[in-house]
Amino acid sequence: MGLAASLVAAAPSRDGPALTALTWIAPGHERATLLEQPATCLDPAAPGDEVRIGQALFNAPSLLGGQASRASISCASCHSNGRRNPGFFLAGISGEPGTADVSSSFFSLTRADGRFDPKPIPDLALPGKVSRDPTSHALENFLRGLIVEEFSGGEPSAGQLHALASYVRAVRACPSPTELxxxxxxxxxxxxxxxxxxxxxxxxxxxxxxxxxxxxxxxxxxxxxxxxxxxxxxxxxxxxxxxxxxxxxxxxxxxxxxxxxxxxxxxxxxxxxxxxxxxxxxxxxxxxxxxxx
Ligand code: HEC
Structure with a gap:
C-alpha cells in the first residue's frame, strides 16, 4: 500500500476518534478493547527493575519513530499487555482484525517489502520464532531491528534493549483470560x-x-x-x-x-x-x- 494512502488512514479527522485507541481498533471490537485486555502475570523470578523499565518502554509510542509514534502506536497497541490485541486494526496495515504487516512502508522504508502481507500478531507469552534465551541476545537483536528498521525509531541504548527484552521474557499467561x-x-x-x-x-x-x-x-x-x-x-x-x-x-x-x-x-x-x-x-x-x- 502506498505511503500517502496510509497517511490519510492514520490521521484522525476532526470528527474521527475522540479516544486515541479507536485509531487502531477494528469496528465491532471497540467495547471489548476499551474495557478489557488480556491478563498478564509477570514471571515473579524476573529482575524487577529491568521489567519495570521494559514495561514502561513497551507502552511508549516515542520508542518507535515515524508514523507509528505519530499515530500514538506503541508495542502495547499490538501486543496488548504483552499478549496480543485481537481487535487491532489499522487500514492498510491490517487484514483481519488482530493482524499487522510490520514490513509496511507506513512504518519504515528500510524494511518495506512492497507486499501487503499482514500476519497474526503473536502472543508474547507463548514461545515464538525468536529465541527468548537470555544468553543468546537473539531477542535483544530482534528488538533493535524492530525499533530502528521496522518502526523508524531512534537507536535504543543497550540498557533499554535489555530492559525491553527482560519484560518480553517475563510475560506469562494468567489463569483468567482477561482483566479490566x-x-x-x-x-x-x-x-x-x-x-x-x-x-x-x-x-x-x-x-x-x-x-x-x-x-x-x-x-x-x-x-x-x-x-x-x-x-x-x-x-x-x-x-x-x-x-x-x-x-x-x-x-x-x-x-x-x-x-x-x-x-x-x-x-x-x-x-x-x-x-x-x-x-x-x-x-x-x-x-x-x-x-x-
Ligand atoms: C503494528 C503492530 C505491531 C507493533 C506496534 C509491534 N509489533 Fe511485535 N509483532 C507484530 C507482528 C504482526 C509480529 C509477527 C511478525 C511475523 O510473524 O513476521 C510481531 C512479532 C514480534 C515478536 C516475535 C515473537 C516471536 O514469534 O517470537 C516480538 C518479540 C515482538 N513482536 C515484540 C514487539 C515489541 C517489543 C514491540 C515494540 C518495540 C513490537 N513488537 C511492536 C506486530 C506488532
Whole structure:
C-alpha cells in the first residue's frame, strides 16, 4: 500500500476518534478493547527493575519513530499487555482484525517489502520464532531491528534493549483470560513510567528517561480523554497542569518521584472521584459509543 494512502488512514479527522485507541481498533471490537485486555502475570523470578523499565518502554509510542509514534502506536497497541490485541486494526496495515504487516512502508522504508502481507500478531507469552534465551541476545537483536528498521525509531541504548527484552521474557499467561482496563490500570502504567524514568536517570540514560516522560504525558492524555461529565472541566485543567509540570521536571534524581508524589496527593483523588462518570465505566462507555454511531 502506498505511503500517502496510509497517511490519510492514520490521521484522525476532526470528527474521527475522540479516544486515541479507536485509531487502531477494528469496528465491532471497540467495547471489548476499551474495557478489557488480556491478563498478564509477570514471571515473579524476573529482575524487577529491568521489567519495570521494559514495561514502561513497551507502552511508549516515542520508542518507535515515524508514523507509528505519530499515530500514538506503541508495542502495547499490538501486543496488548504483552499478549496480543485481537481487535487491532489499522487500514492498510491490517487484514483481519488482530493482524499487522510490520514490513509496511507506513512504518519504515528500510524494511518495506512492497507486499501487503499482514500476519497474526503473536502472543508474547507463548514461545515464538525468536529465541527468548537470555544468553543468546537473539531477542535483544530482534528488538533493535524492530525499533530502528521496522518502526523508524531512534537507536535504543543497550540498557533499554535489555530492559525491553527482560519484560518480553517475563510475560506469562494468567489463569483468567482477561482483566479490566480501569483508571487503576492506567495509573499503574503512569507510575511504572515515572519509576522507570528515575531508574534510567540513575543509570545516566537521559534519552531513555525522556522517552518515558513523554510516555507518562501520553498516559495522562489517555486518562484525560476518558474523563467526561459535569466535573470534567476542572479535571482537564488539573491534568493539563500536571502534564506541563512533568515536561519541566529537571532531569535530576528524585525530581520525577516528587512530581509523582504531588500528583498522587492532588490529582489522583480527583480522578478517582470521577471514575463512575467516566468512560472507564462500562455503562457510560456504552452510551458514548452508541451516540457515535
Ligand atoms: C503494528 C503492530 C505491531 C507493533 C506496534 C509491534 N509489533 Fe511485535 N509483532 C507484530 C507482528 C504482526 C509480529 C509477527 C511478525 C511475523 O510473524 O513476521 C510481531 C512479532 C514480534 C515478536 C516475535 C515473537 C516471536 O514469534 O517470537 C516480538 C518479540 C515482538 N513482536 C515484540 C514487539 C515489541 C517489543 C514491540 C515494540 C518495540 C513490537 N513488537 C511492536 C506486530 C506488532
Amino acid at each position: 482496563r480501569t483508571l487503576a490500570s492506567d495509573l499503574a502504567l503512569l507510575r511504572t513510567g515515572i519509576v522507570g524514568g528515575e531508574l534510567l536517570l540513575d543509570r545516566g540514560d537521559t534519552k531513555g528517561a525522556q522517552i518515558l516522560i513523554k510516555a507518562a504525558r501520553f498516559r495522562l492524555g489517555l486518562i484525560d480523554e476518558r474523563m467526561i461529565g459535569p466535573k470534567a472541566k476542572g479535571i482537564h485543567s488539573a491534568l493539563l497542569d500536571a502534564s506541563r509540570q512533568l515536561a519541566l521536571v529537571p532531569l535530576q534524581r528524585g525530581q520525577l518521584a516528587d512530581w509523582l508524589a504531588r500528583f498522587e496527593r492532588t490529582v489522583a483523588p480527583q480522578l478517582a472521584r470521577n471514575e463512575r462518570q467516566s468512560l472507564y465505566e462500562p455503562i457510560t462507555l456504552d452510551r458514548w459509543l452508541a451516540a457515535r454511531r
